[in-house]
Amino acid sequence: MEAEGFGELLQQAEQLAAETEAVSELPHVERNLQEIQQAGERLRSLLSWVSVTDIFLLSLDIFHISQRLESLSAATTFEPLEPVKDTDIQGFLKNERDNALLSAIEESRRRTFLLAEEYHRESMLVQWEQVKQRVLHTLLGAGEDALDFSQDIEVSLQISFLYLIYDLHTFRKIHTRQKLILTHMDVAKFNNRLQFVRISIKNGYNYTMVTVFGNLHQAQLGGVPGTYQLVRSFLNIKLPGPLPGMQDGEVEGHPVWALIYYCLRCGDLGAAMQVVNRAQHQLGDFKTWFQEYMNSPDRRLAPATENKLRLHYRRVLRNCADPYKRAVYCLIGKCDIADNHGEVADKTEDYLWLKLNQVCFDDDGSSAPQDRLTLAQLQKQLLEDYGESHFSASQQPFLYFQVLFLTAQFEAAVAFLFRVERLRSHAVHVALVLYELRLLLKSSGQSAQLLSQEAGDPPMVRRLNFIRLLMLYTRKFESTDPREALQYFYFLRNEKNNQGENMFMCCVSELVIESREFDMLLGRLEKDGSRKPGVIDKFAGDTRAIITKVALEAENKGLFEEAVRLYELAKNPDKVLELMNRLLSPVIAQVSAAQSNKERLKNTAVAIAERYRTQGVAGEKSADSTFYLLLDLMTFFDEYHAGNIDRAYDVMERLKLVPLSQDSVEERVAAFRNFSDEVRHNLSEVLLATMNILFTQCKRLKGAAAGTPGRPQRSMEDRDSVRRWPWDRT
Incomplete structure (x- = not known):
């Protein structure tokens, strides 16, 4: 049975071999099974370190590999092929060969990517090690050649400092108590600075x-x-x-x-x-x-x-x-x-x-x-006896800065570094860190020199004008990048100027007015009356006080239209109406023209009136009534200048500003005393326009009596349109 079974198996194998000879793409085997086994064992012993995939790849004809890959249906995706039916021997063998090729390519691709990733990681580690060595040599290098930063390093330091400032403000926003996990030292007691000296050794x-x-x-x-x-x-x-x-x-x-x-x-x-x-x-x-x-x-x-x-x-x-x-x-x-x-x-x-x-x-x-x-003796020796020339400070500024800084002469170190244009950013950021740690001795007055000494200070103690330092530094970019300048101004939130005003609010006010970035910095008023937050919301919980301060500053500078926007943003309708009355009064009698002052102010006033009517907002009674009366008078003059005499007359008749009959003279004269100066200022123009209207109507009546056709009777809708204005709250 065993012999018969083996003979049958041999016959099937020969038949299979005969059938596969028709497949020209497959390599022909010239050895019997025993020879193949012996050759495989020999090859395995010689190449035991090579994977099966690698052995297979060695048998490929490299010259024709691209042509063979083109014949693969999955050559672009390298995904395994779908299996074919078991009865299709030729298709089965071709499918197996293609799958073997695809799996080999995929394995090679995977190993290549892993190898490339490993090389990249090792390269990055080598570069990082070189950077660390360079930094160590720079910071701890030998003597006078130490601390020499290239321009590229200075730029990267500036960027790092900037992100540090942003992160520090973010930290404060989250931790409202604003406590740093650091030892705060009371700079009012000069001896506490000695603790830093001990640490700095x-x-x-x-x-x-x-x-x-x-x-x-x-x-x-x-x-x-x-x-x-x-x-x-x-x-x-x-x-x-x-x-x-x-x-x-x-x-x-x-x-x-x-x-x-x-x-x-x-x-x-x-x-x-x-x-x-x-x-x-x-x-x-x-x-x-x-x-x-x-x-x-x-x-x-x-x-x-x-x-x-x-x-x-x-x-x-x-x-x-x-x-x-x-x-x-x-x-x-x-x-x-x-x-x-x-x-x-x-x-x-x-x-x-x-x-x-x-x-x-x-x-x-x-x-x-x-x-x-004593420390004072050492400081005097380094600062006065030796001085900048001994340490070649102009050629090695970081070295001299290190000498001053490590001997607790922080203020002198910062002031010295600030004198070098390319190092100013470093001086400012060192000062910010010292300020946050409460290690900085500050000048008591804003007008003091950058580095000064006050009465009662020990001989070697100097004070730094921290406010001036920041304002001098931000001056070069506050107009082009107010958002960044605001980051620095926030450090002045606890500082006062000579008038006792908060320096943060003063700087923000000046920054907004100079840059005119009202919407970006302070927020914007939406059509529904809500306020879209600005950059200032990241720094202050009560933004209304800051916006009011900026609005007041704009008002004092005569920027009334900007002040109106800001007061409305700060939810102060009294000031909005007060300033709008002051702006509208000189222009209401003028002829309207596109892009004119009057047209712009009219659009602003109408938008405010509609917004206040929708939201039910009202200001102080006198300013409120004056505002709406000026709007009505503006409508009167627009109708008058447009030649709509009858419509203008109806507006004046409704306003009851001037007497239109003998019986109303005393009443109008008594009411005139209650009008504000903004309305009284326009009374002469109102009287002149009204007299011209009455004169025109009189001429028309005389013409009608003489047989000249009179004016047509106006419809009810025409009269009603005059009596209804967008801001009319009745």
């Missing part, structure tokens, strides 16, 4: 790390990760040979005092203590003094210990040849303040770090004057 860990990782071969970094190993590797670069004047031996091949100094420079007292413990038998009493220094919360030895250390320094170490030993003792004991330690502090930042560590913030009088360095 930066360590050199990042610079050391950048140096080591930039010279890994020479650094020979190894061992347990930490500051100690980092300093050892740094010294392999910094001090590759023996140090002249080295004292107290070495630790793992490096001068002990150099190790201690650079551990302190990195801000890691624990690493420095690790060195001290390894060399304690060579250091005498220093270990005891250093332990006390490390455990002190303010990094200050007790007066008795400090005096012992200073005495030891004066007797033994003042002329020591090891510069690192002298520097460490001067740091711990805050002594020999005249020594700049140029051998170890060869960069400006190192000098600042060393001097700030020597500053006595809470002097108790136990130190001799020659051993006492």
Whole structure:
């Protein structure tokens, strides 16, 4: 049975092979099954790392691959083909081959995209690492060459600062209590600024790390990760040979005092203590003094210990040849303040770090004057004794700014940076941060110089005119970009000018009037009387007060039409009607013409009247009645100038402004006393026009009596149209 079954299977296979020979597109197999198996095993052992798809692709004729792909019905989508019927052997084999091709192409495409995405990610990481290295070198680089930003970086910083301002205002909008998670310092007490100085004593860990990782071969970094190993590797670069004047031996091949100094420079007292413990038998009493220094919360030895250390320094170490030993003792004991330690502090930042560590913030009088360095003394030395020329401030402005800023001379630092045109944006944004942290000393008067000193201030204290700083900065773009200027003005919301007015509201008022961006900044009044919000709504909850302030400013400047729009936006109908009466009075008797003053004011008045009638809004009684009377008089003069004598007469008859009969003279004279000045101002024109109307009617009557055809009788509708105006509320 088994033999028969195998023979039958062999016969079917031969028949199948004969049938497939007609398919010319399929590759012909020249080997039997055993040879194919042996060749496959051999190929698999040689190319075990290649996927099945790759092996299949190797068998393709690359030269004709494009022609073969064109024959695939799914060549553009690379989706699997639909299966064919099992009885169609030729179609089945062709379908299987096409599906294999499509799956191979799809797999290759997928892997290509993944590979491209991986390459892109790695490229971005490399670029980001380069940016980080450049920033670290810039911020922590060596001495006078540090902090040199290119123009592109300055532009990106400006954009970042701008987004920072927007984000900060958004933060305030969400957190209405406006509390930042930061320590606010009371600038009324100048000593509180010393807390910032303590914080600003930066360590050199990042610079050391950048140096080591930039010279890994020479650094020979190894061992347990930490500051100690980092300093050892740094010294392999910094001090590759023996140090002249080295004292107290070495630790793992490096001068002990150099190790201690650079551990302190990195801000890691624990690493420095690790060195001290390894060399304690060579250091005498220093270990005891250093332990006390490390455990002190303010990094200050007790007066008795400090005096012992200073005495030891004066007797033994003042002329020591090891510069690192002298520097460490001067740091711990805050002594020999005249020594700049140029051998170890060869960069400006190192000098600042060393001097700030020597500053006595809470002097108790136990130190001799020659051993006492106050912050004011250091500030005077840097600002007045050395000054800008010593630090080449014109060539390296960021370096001099760093010197002033790190010694708590914030106001002088900002004022200096603001003097450089291309750096003004940085100066303003630094000032904004200091202002928000309540670290900025401000001038008490708006008219003060940008940097000034007031009576009673300590000698080195300067005040910054924060209001002037912002207004000078925004002046260059407030007319072209008022939305951005508004972001800066919001910082002045708690500031007052010399007249006690809120500076934010004053600046907004001036900004709106100068830019004429009323709708964009303050909002727009819709036809239904609702107000569409403006940019100002993001900054103030009560926008009516600000809009009223702007409207008042516009009124004071004689911009009455703009003031009318603003007062209506602020829901103040009394002022709207008052100003409209003042605007309408001089023009109501004029002849109407397209694009004329009268036509524009008439359209505005009619729109207000219709809106107030629809909403049921009314102003103060006198202004309200005057407004509608002036509108009626405008209709009277329009009819009169158009030659509609009878319609004009009907308007005047209804208004009862002038006596049209002998019996009404006394009544009209008594009523005249109640009219406002805006109406009285037009009485002469009203009388003249009325007399001309009566004269024309009289002539017409005489002509009718003499046989001349008279005027036709007007219809009821014609009379009613005169008695109904859009603003008529009766």
